[in-house]
Amino acid sequence: MVDQVASVRAARRQLDTVALTAGLLAPVTWGLTGACVRLLHGLPTLTIVTVRLAVAALVLVPWTFARRDKFPQALRSPLALAMGGYYIFATEAFVRAPVVDVTLLVGTAPVIAVGLEQLRGRSPVRQQVIGAMVAVLGLVMFLRPGSRIGNEQAFGYIFALCAAAASATCAVGLRARAQTQQPLDPLVLTLLACVLGAVVSSFLELRTLLMSALPTPSPAQSAYLAILGCVCTAIPTLAFGVASTRLPSVLTTSLGLMTPLFAALFAGLLLDEWPAPAAVPGALMAIAGVVIVLRAPTQPTRSA
Numbered sequence: 001m002v003d004q005v006a007s008v009r010a011a012r013r014q015l016d017t018v019a020l021t022a023g024l025l026a027p028v029t030w031g032l033t034g035a036c037v038r039l040l041h042g043l044p045t046l047t048i049v050t051v052r053l054a055v056a057a058l059v060l061v062p063w064t065f066a067r068r069d070k071f072p073q074a075l076r077s078p079l080a081l082a083m084g085g086y087y088i089f090a091t092e093a094f095v096r097a098p099v100v101d102v103t104l105l106v107g108t109a110p111v112i113a114v115g116l117e118q119l120r121g122r123s124p125v126r127q128q129v130i131g132a133m134v135a136v137l138g139l140v141m142f143l144r145p146g147s148r149i150g151n152e153q154a155f156g157y158i159f160a161l162c163a164a165a166a167s168a169t170c171a172v173g174l175r176a177r178a179q180t181q182q183p184l185d186p187l188v189l190t191l192l193a194c195v196l197g198a199v200v201s202s203f204l205e206l207r208t209l210l211m212s213a214l215p216t217p218s219p220a221q222s223a224y225l226a227i228l229g230c231v232c233t234a235i236p237t238l239a240f241g242v243a244s245t246r247l248p249s250v251l252t253t254s255l256g257l258m259t260p261l262f263a264a265l266f267a268g269l270l271l272d273e274w275p276a277p278a279a280v281p282g283a284l285m286a287i288a289g290v291v292i293v294l295r296a297p298t299q300p301t302r303s304a
Helices: 002-032 033-039 044-075 077-096 098-106 108-118 126-143 149-180 186-211 219-246 249-256 259-272 276-296
Strands: none
Touching: 002 033, 002 249, 033 077, 033 126, 033 219, 033 259, 044 077, 044 108, 044 186, 044 219, 077 098, 077 149, 077 186, 098 126, 098 149, 098 259, 098 276, 108 149, 108 276, 126 276, 149 186, 186 259, 249 259, 249 276
């Protein structure tokens, strides 16, 4: 009996180690995304998106083969298109604006989710409202040091907010499906999102192809594209899925808040693009606001 209890405890410790490792791997690999996109300077954005999503889909296919019965339900949901839009918007943003800025703006998805829940008639608790206000104030403080914002950078910020909105839409939609006892498989949904995103990007790219020849990626760029699709898209998706099934949701999402920190580290090391010291307090305040939102009680009430 004692041996059985000891073996169960050892198994739980191993499970927690695997889950925590996966939960940390996701923000590390997601944090590399912006630097990889910037290193692909010279390639059309739609080419980057198409190849990124196509590579990720190829990597994810073997993992979803055993879940093929989940595909019909996921195909009927518009959430796959929203998730595919997230990848497109995020890549467009990284091309145009500083990596850390984009990562921080995309990371405000939980704050946008609070607003979407309000539209669904689910009133947010006071802690969520306070967290949202803190996050917005932090973003204002963060972006003020870069007072001279050109049109291209401004569009990058807009695309980043669109990516955050798409991510929040997916989160709220998945939560709503789970509450109606019709949950969607996140891994299957991600594969469909990659396929749909690659198809849409390819279609949009046809116009560019008709107007001028697309540049051929260099060997280094081909390597960055492979890293972007495999390491920055497929691996974090799998890691986040593992962590989500084995860890409390608050812990999993809190680990995700480390993404801007890793993005700043990779941008500094690979691009020499370090955030301005004056922007650090605002970044920390924005992250703190998102933490407050995520740690709020998850018992919204129906509004009258």
